[in-house]
Amino acid sequence: MAITRGSFLIGAVALGLTACAGREPPPEGPTGEPMQRLSVVTDSGHHDFWVEIADTEAERAQGLMFRPPLGDDRGMLFQFEDSAERSFWMRNTPSPLDIIYIDGAGRIVSIARHTTPNSDTGIPSNGAAAGVLEVRAGRM
Numbered sequence: 552m553a554i555t556r557g558s559f560l561i562g563a564v565a566l567g568l569t570a571c572a573g574r575e576p577p578p579e580g581p582t583g584e585p586m587q588r589l590s591v592v593t594d595s596g597h598h599d600f601w602v603e604i605a606d607t608e609a610e611r612a613q614g615l616m617f618r619p620p621l622g623d624d625r626g627m628l629f630q631f632e633d634s635a636e637r638s639f640w641m642r643n644t645p646s647p648l649d650i651i652y653i654d655g656a657g658r659i660v661s662i663a664r665h666t667t668p669n670s671d672t673g674i675p676s677n678g679a680a681a682g683v684l685e686v687r688a689g690r691m
Contacts, residue, residue, distance in 0.1 A: 577601060581618075589628065589684070599624060600686060606630040614639075614685070620646035621687040629683040637680045638673035641666050647688035652676035665689065 577585040578601055586601040601624055605611045611629050615621070631637075634655035641648070645668050652660040660678040665688045676683075 586625075587628070589626065598691065600626045602626040602628045602684070604628055604630060614644070615648070616643040618644070618646075621648070621685075623687060623690060626684055626686040629685070631681050634679040634681040636678070637676040637683060639663075639683060639685075640673055641668055641670040644668055648685045649688050649691055650674060651684040651686070651691075652678070652680040653682040653684065654679055655681040662691075664691075 577588065580586050580603040582603075584603070586603055589600045589602045590597055603626075605614060605627055606629075611631075614629070615627055637652060639650055647665050647668055650663040650666055652662070654660050660676050660680050663674045666674060
C-alpha cells in the first residue's frame, strides 16, 4: 500500500512496514521490540525512518510522552482498527513533532507541523484517519 498526498509517498504494507531483508538487524525501541523501517518519498527525496508501532490502547495512550527528542531517523506509527476523526495532544511530550494523519486507503488526510510541546490542546485530523505518523518537527 502507498500512502500519498500531493508529492508525499510513504511506502508501506498495510500501514506497516517491511523489515529490511539482508541488512543489519533493526534497532530496538525502548520496550525492546524491534523497530520497523518506513520510507517517505517527497519532492526533496527519500526520508527513511525507523518507527515504533503503537497498535494497542496502552501503546497509543503512552505515545511519545516523557521521551527525549526523536532522532532524525526515528518516529512512531499509530495504527487503529478503524478510520475515524482523530485528535492527538502533546501532553507530557517535551519536544515538537510533525503529526501526519493517514486515512484507511493510505492517503494523508492532514499534517500538523511543529506542534507545541507539553500542550493539552487537541490537534484534529480534519478527516477520518486509520493511522498517524509522528516524527521530529521539521524533519519533513
